[in-house]
Amino acid sequence: xxxxxxxxxxxxxxxxxxxxxxxxxxxxxxxxxxxxxxxxxxxxxxxxxxxxxxxxxxxxxxxxxxxxxxxxxxxxxxxxxxxxxxxxxxxxxxxxxxxxxxxxxxxxxxxxxxxxxxxxxxxxxxxxxxxxxxxxxxxxxxxxxxxxxxxxxxxxxxxxxxxxxxxxxxxxxxxxxxxxxxxxxxxxxxxxxxxxxxxxxxxxxxxxxxxxxxx
Numbered sequence: 001x002x003x004x005x006x007x008x009x010x011x012x013x014x015x016x017x018x019x020x021x022x023x024x025x026x027x028x029x030x031x032x033x034x035x036x037x038x039x040x041x042x043x044x045x046x047x048x049x050x051x052x053x054x055x056x057x058x059x060x061x062x063x064x065x066x067x068x069x070x071x072x073x074x075x076x077x078x079x080x081x082x083x084x085x086x087x088x089x090x091x092x093x094x095x096x097x098x099x100x101x102x103x104x105x106x107x108x109x110x111x112x113x114x115x116x117x118x119x120x121x122x123x124x125x126x127x128x129x130x131x132x133x134x135x136x137x138x139x140x141x142x143x144x145x146x147x148x149x150x151x152x153x154x155x156x157x158x159x160x161x162x163x164x165x166x167x168x169x170x171x172x173x174x175x176x177x178x179x180x181x182x183x184x185x186x187x188x189x190x191x192x193x194x195x196x197x198x199x200x201x202x203x204x205x206x207x208x209x210x211x212x213x214x215x
Contacts, residue, residue: 022194026140033134039203047078059101065094080191092149104137144189
């Protein structure tokens, strides 16, 4: 059994050299906003994500964190590569997705002000008019936050599991059972971002874009 696991991990390491190639953003034509939002929500649901925020007025879709699939879950489709599944097997990880729609050309460049006047006082500036996302072309982008699980107090040995140990902090001791599992951010998952956008793009234009051939 151990040799099988090592063989699978070696295969994952070999396939990990390939980087997922997909769109970093999608241009949504005018009049296609509502359909693109519904397509994006359906795509995320199909991958196992639960959409908790669907704000069509602001152009934002957020999901709950989803624990990433491992090698022992071959039916999971949320990973962009086999190496991702191998990493999730060694150390549990989870992802959270945010999709945002913005009008083309609406991104203002960052300009350093000549003088620093401090924050704006409430009521000192008229509110900006709401952007109508249904009338013009839009840009759809994805941000996938990646978190890794760790257990406070564990000393993991890099040589052998038998040499690992744990410790406790007396000042934080409590009575009764304590859930020691904790998640910490480790960065953005750009490969998954491109995969999600590729799936959405294929669903929006099935006749012209082969998109993601993976399930």
